[in-house]
Amino acid sequence: MNIGTVEVEEGVLLAPMEDVSDLPFRVICRALGADIVYTEFISSEGLVRDAWRSVKKLTMDEAEHPVAIQIFGGNLDVMKEAALIAEASGPDFIDINCGCWVKNVVARSAGAALLKEPDTMVTMAKTLVDTVQLPVTVKTRLGWDKNSIIIVDLAKRLEQEAGIAALAIHCRTRDMGHDGDADWAWVEKVKKAVNIPIILNGDVNTPEDCRRAFDMTGCDAVMIGRAAITNPFLFRQAKTYLRTGQREAPPTVAERIDLCLQHLRHSVNYKGEGLAVREFRKFYSGYMKGLYDAASVRRDIMTYSSFAQVEERLWRYHAYLLERGEDDSMSNTTELTEYEEHAMAV
Numbered sequence: 001m002n003i004g005t006v007e008v009e010e011g012v013l014l015a016p017m018e019d020v021s022d023l024p025f026r027v028i029c030r031a032l033g034a035d036i037v038y039t040e041f042i043s044s045e046g047l048v049r050d051a052w053r054s055v056k057k058l059t060m061d062e063a064e065h066p067v068a069i070q071i072f073g074g075n076l077d078v079m080k081e082a083a084l085i086a087e088a089s090g091p092d093f094i095d096i097n098c099g100c101w102v103k104n105v106v107a108r109s110a111g112a113a114l115l116k117e118p119d120t121m122v123t124m125a126k127t128l129v130d131t132v133q134l135p136v137t138v139k140t141r142l143g144w145d146k147n148s149i150i151i152v153d154l155a156k157r158l159e160q161e162a163g164i165a166a167l168a169i170h171c172r173t174r175d176m177g178h179d180g181d182a183d184w185a186w187v188e189k190v191k192k193a194v195n196i197p198i199i200l201n202g203d204v205n206t207p208e209d210c211r212r213a214f215d216m217t218g219c220d221a222v223m224i225g226r227a228a229i230t231n232p233f234l235f236r237q238a239k240t241y242l243r244t245g246q247r248e249a250p251p252t253v254a255e256r257i258d259l260c261l262q263h264l265r266h267s268v269n270y271k272g273e274g275l276a277v278r279e280f281r282k283f284y285s286g287y288m289k290g291l292y293d294a295a296s297v298r299r300d301i302m303t304y305s306s307f308a309q310v311e312e313r314l315w316r317y318h319a320y321l322l323e324r325g326e327d328d329s330m331s332n333t334t335e336l337t338e339y340e341e342h343a344m345a346v
Ligand SMILES: Cc1cc2nc3c(=O)[nH]c(=O)nc-3n(C[C@H](O)[C@H](O)[C@H](O)COP(=O)(O)O)c2cc1C
Pocket: 015, 016, 017, 018, 019, 020, 039, 040, 041, 070, 097, 099, 100, 139, 170, 178, 201, 202, 203, 204, 223, 224, 225, 226, 227
């Protein structure tokens, strides 16, 4: 598929995720094979007010392109201004969030609220397409609830009336939040109705899911959210599987620790040591999932405030696992590890 100058084949994309898809995580995921990464959603009002929290989220690294900046908002003029601010910071395209289900976003007529006002969504998309030079894409859901699934008609309108460059579909309704099974069948229907690239999102948790999504629906790319948090290696595993039909060997414990520390080091550089070490807590369980006695290591790490403490503890843990003969056993098998099984179950 092409989005402007970005060209990817059977693309595996990192989803926008608030407090997760920050610059350090995006760099890690790109290095592991994600074809395109998205910023977490950024408030249009925050950008226009020059609020530092919003503006900081525009920071990008050379190494992470292609990258999309995702913005959200309910006010057309503010969205226009925010899109221009986002464009000036140099992403490859701009994405409009039309799927966020949380109450304080919906209450501002933004995110999934636009599913109740498809005319407004189409007008907003067209306005941004006309405002910026870069391609504009939309990420949305199937509809507000199971009785109002509008995605096929909406996709046609976003293509024909607004001129968006691609559409990412989270295959759940707003009512479902993140629960229940994503219904990929709608993507197949949308693909038959439009010519723009369609990105399938929701419940893509394993390399096999990626293959199935492409084969079942004819989608142009898949987008991975929560499974990337528990297993960032998934991008590499998925790309290998899509290319060869074979699962690559799971990462060794040393690789996992090394990646975890690289990720944490990027975070320290990006947001300062105290905050980075504290906010990194959400990632440890993924990096150590299924490893022997990982819970006690995690308990220790939760009390630390410096990178050096975490680094020392993780390598000491590695030495302990080696003594028990645990490490190489992880690299010599293509069986699913408990870690990957968890990623599939998320
Ligand atoms: C912690 C978290 C934060 C999220 N933040 C955003 C966001 O900023 N913008 C967005 O479009 N979707 C956001 N989402 C939704 C994801 O992009 C994705 O649509 C959803 O998780 C379904 O994909 P998955 O089944 O692969 O997780 C978020 C999801 C999670 C779990």
